Amino acid sequence: MRPHRGLFTWTFIGTYDMYDRLNRFARKLSHVGLFNFRVQADGTITGQVLPLDEQARLSHPEIEWYLTVRNDGYRSVFTALVTDPSARSTFLAEIARLLDTYPWVAGIDLDLERGPNEYRSQTTDLFRAVADVVHARGKKLHADLPPKQGDHSPWWEEWCDYGALASILDTCLIMTYGFAWAGSAVGPITPRSWLEATYDYAVTRFRPEQIFMGLPAYGFRWRLDKTPQELGRTYRGVGGPYLPFLDWMQGTNTHTDGLHDGQPATETQPHIAWAGIWDEENWQTRGLFHVYDVLDARDFSLTSPAVSDAWGNRRYFASWRKDRLTTFEGVAVDRAGDSYDDHEGAVIVEPYEEHWAAVVHPRVWHREDEYIATGNGRWETLYDPVTGEPMGDEWVGLTTFMLDFAPVVPGSETIYLNGRPTNEYRLDYDTGLLTFDEAPAEGVDITATYDYTEVEGRALYNLNVAQGGTYDLALLVSFPWFDKRQLAVELDGERFIVGGPGVVEQWYPLFQTPHWIVVARRALSAGYHTFRLLGTDLGSDPGVRLYRIVLASSVTQEVVAGSGSATVHAQPLVDRDGNPAYPYQNRFRVALEWLRRAPDPAPIWGTRWTEYPLGALSNPAYRVSGNWRIEEYVPTDVGSGTGNQDPGAGTGEGGVGTSGGRALRGLGTLDLDYDGFTDLVVTANVVPGGGTARCGVSHAGYRAALESTGRVVLCDGTRELASAPAAYAPGVLRTLRLRLRNGLADVWVDGEHVLGPVAVASRTGSTGLFAEGGEARFTAFLVGDAHWYMPMEAIRLRRPDGVEEVVGRVARTGVEWNEWGYFRLLDESQEELDTRTERFSLDWDYAASQIFALAPGAYPLTVRFEDPGVWVARVYLGDADGFSEAHWADWETHRRYADLAHYRWGLAGTGFWALGMEDPKLLPHLPDQT
Structure with missing residues (x-):
């Protein structure tokens, strides 16, 4: 084997073409797994070496041949081998039988996948027992292992302990392919960041020369315009070897040729040659088949509260909250909260972001006053009490001081003399008069801390209405905390509670956010009207902010979560024969790549x-x-x-x-x-x-x-x-x-x-x-x-033809909705999952609009969020007869990753799944093993 350039593959395809490639390019291969042996739950192994395998191994003895023993991903089989002593014993005996039957093999290739995560150490014991059988016969044990990025990551491969297996296995191939698969989101089969994280970790547990880097020789194509159910299959994607993707690029394949996705042969879709787009980040090729335009998040202009962000390699736009969009018509009065005409008591003005607000504060305030006993007295002449003669002058300090504020909350005060508390005083709580039993000496620092009670807060606004009529009273307010959620106000003596229980519940979406509340609609005459902000004695919570007061002939409000708008282009293309090409009957669909979630509390x-x-x-x-x-x-x-x-x-x-x-x-x-x-x-x-x-x-x-x-x-x-x-x-x-x-x-x-x-x-x-x-x-x-x-599932799409439709709303039973688009269960002995049959993908998913007709041109398109928590990454405009996105590997994919395996980590080499699927240019471009 050429150092760091070993090449492992398998005979999974089993076609004559595969065996032809095997024989023609045997000098390129160092290891081949004969993919013929399957283990059952009782430990028995079925399968045999095929005649064409026998011919190949006799012709190419320089290759290390392995018997690949697989469970085809059945967890029940893997679990039985780990936990059932009888199945395990049979399995070990079957391994011995295979090695005795085929003594020319280099060893066993264990391809056991989807192991029992609760039996991590026991799974390692199984591998150790197999190794004992294999090594006793002078053979090697190779295993095909899942990609891991940490000892316990990902969680679904907890069974696989790289550190423990390193001392058991002779070599391993880490299957760094299949990150994207038929049931996943569209994307590269092997993202480079994922691959790099895998081998950065793997070489800390295995010796680099033990490891082969697993690579794909295939690809996947995902239908975007239909659900798997509409396609009559389990998954949106279909996998395949390299050559069918070449047929799409050459315009041979269409979605209506009767050969793909179970779709009838209507032959209404033009044969267009589609360019393969090289993904420089992941070293693979991407294809967009019968997609006329594709937008990503950067193409959209957003309205609040929608925002743009990135997750991994995808940009997206989303909304994290709901807001209340307020529109005014016929504004008669617009007053700032801090511009009152009169006020008294516990009302202050304070800034908040770009606004100033009137705020009712607690009536009880905490104060700290400080005095120095200097000059707060007088010199007096002392006289002899017997003779009456002057004896000299004496400083007589004052014993009384007046606190700055009153009335004082009884018992709240602490009086300090030079920093030491004293009890030698009397305090009139109503007036704030502080009297010491003895006058403090000159220069003594006197500090008084206390709570005082201010009169109830009031703020008066004289609102001048120029023309009589019926008006909505709307207030811009902010509830800054969960115990600060209502204001008491009056308009011409009529009292209103703004917010409060029943309106501002603990889940209220607009806590800590300035927002408008329509208080009442009243007939008002021309002239001045009195508006009052009332104190805590009449229902206001201290700390609630009042920013603006508006009287308008009409105030409308709508719950919104933001939106994104972009321009999409429908333009004629050219088919493989050079003729103009456009969808049959001008029919299009819009598809969304998005992330939805099950509802959260x-x-x-x-x-x-x-x-x-x-x-x-x-x-x-x-x-x-x-x-x-x-x-x-x-x-x-x-x-x-x-x-x-x-x-x-x-x-x-x-x-x-x-x-x-x-x-x-x-x-x-x-x-x-x-x-x-x-x-x-x-x-x-x-x-x-x-x-x-x-x-x-x-x-x-x-x-x-x-x-x-x-x-x-x-x-x-x-x-x-x-x-x-x-x-x-x-x-x-x-x-x-x-x-x-x-x-x-x-x-x-x-x-x-x-x-x-x-x-x-x-x-x-x-x-x-x-x-x-x-x-x-x-x-x-x-x-x-x-x-x-709070549901996180639906958007309202304004299509290029101007028609709106809601996409993604889940059908539910036994629920009640509120004005914010939240729902609750009518029967709370149930769980939310019981109200629906639809399940949510934990990956990027796809949804398509209804079919519509569209002439060539540029058109506006808007995605409006019905719910927070929905992420939109891409929007496709495609042929209603079918459109797809595909990702696949070619010879350049393998060449670049092979260099990375060699020069970055010093691995034993690479392997690809599987022989017969690969780009025909791959094997001729690889180095000979000898």
Whole structure:
């Protein structure tokens, strides 16, 4: 074998053409796996060496020939071999039989996939037992292993322990292909970043000379205009060898030729030669077949609150929240909140971003006054009490001082003399008169701290209406915290409560955001009208901000989540014969590449620490006990509930995403500075540390925790209510969720329901995070309502033909909707999943519009978000007869990755799946092995 240029492949295809290539290019191959042997659940192995295999091995003895023993991905078979002693014994005997039957082979190639993750060490024991059988006969054990980027990453390959297998296997091939597959999102079969992360890790566990880099020799084509169900198959994509993709590029194939996707042969689609687009980032080719235009997120102009961002190699635009779009007509009065005509008491003016607001403050204020006992007295002449003669002058200090503000809250004061508290005084709480028992000496520092009560706040605005009529009263307000959610106001003596319970619930989407509320509609005469902002005695919560007061003939409001608009082009092309080509009957469809999620609890509070400053946590939103700080953090090992997407906004089904950046790290407790929440769902991404004994989430004294003992527990304070086994490993990110609803508690780990329902008391209390015994990291902390759900699934598409349609709304039963587009279950003994039959992909997915006609030209297209949490990455305009995107490997793919394997990691070589699929130019371009 040529050093670092070994080449492994398999006889999976089994065609005459494959054997012809094998014989013609045998000098290029170092290892060949005869892909004929399948293991059953009882351990027996079926299959044999075929006559053409026998001819090839006799003709090419320089090749190392292996018997590939496979389970074809059946987890039940793999699990039986690991856990059933009888099946394992039979399997080992069958391995021995094969080696005795074919003594000329170099060894066994184990292709066991989708192993039992709960039996990691036992799986290693199985490989060790096979190695003992193989090595006893002087043969080699090779294995085809899944790509891993950490000891416990990805979670679905937990069974595979690179570090343990390194001392067992002679060689291995890591199958760094199939990242994109028939059931995945469109994308490169082998993304380079994924491949690099895999081998950067692999060479820390294996010796480089043990490793072959697995590469694809095939590709996938994904239909974008129809769902798999409409296509009559399980997956959107279909895989195939290189040559069919060449046929698409040459215009031989169409979606209506009767040869693809089960579609009838209508031959209505033109035969167009499509260019292959080289993906320089991933060293593969991309094809867009019968796609007339494609837009990505950078092509869209956005309206608030939509934003643009990136995840991995995809740009996208999305919305994270809902807003209330307010439109005014016939504005008669527009007054700033800080421009009152008169005020008294506990009303102040304060800035907030670009606005100034009138704010009703608490009547009780805290003060600190300071005095120096200098000049607060007089010199008096002393006289002899007997003779009456003058004896000299004496300084007589004053014993009384007047505090700056009154009335004083009884008992709130502390009086200091030169920094030391004293009780030798009297204080008139009504007037603020402070009297010392003895006058302080000259120069003594007197400090008084106290709370005083201000008169109730009022602000008066005289609103001049030029013309009589019927007007809407609208206020621009902000509710800055959960206990600050209503204002009391008057218009011409009629009192109104703005916000408050029933309007501003704990899940209210516009907390901490200035927004308009329409208070009332009233008939008003021409002239002045009195508007008053009232104090806490009449219903205002202290701290609520009033920015503007508007009287308008009409105020309309609409709940929005933002939108994106772009221009799409439908232009004639040219077919392979040089004739103009355009879709049959001008029929098009728009397809979206998007990410949708299962509904999340209606959000109340969400913290991801990426924008927090590094260092000790300092935020008035939290009460902190212990040591908590923000630090840089990039997750390497993640648990099983996070999927392949961001938290950035939840994974649905009980999880949040796992983006890197910064994390909260600490020991102790961290709670929100509010104890009034009722039924809640509390979720966190948590990474236990090496010394962490217990860490998790809490509400109202109830705790859901991961324990270092390998359990998840539900506690009421220190009293354990329930427990269950849970995978636990320091450094591994897990998603933990606690729900308290209607007197029942439930717990999820990585999206799996593990505890509950457990009967608990319904109560309010603090909500937060905790870590005991040692520090833990938290990458996300989310608090949601336990009754209302926020869907993250639908958009409203304004197509190029000007027609609007809603795309993605899921059909549900047994739910009630509110004005914000949230819903709740009518029967809360059910789960949200019970209300629908549709399931959500954890990957990028595709949805197409209805068919429409479109003449050549440029047209506007708008994506309006019906829900937050929907990400849109690309928008395709394609032929309604069918359109696809494809990605495939060619000879240049293999050449570049082979160089990387050699020069970056010093690997043994490469391998490709599979012989007979490859670009015909591949093998001629590879070096000979000898």
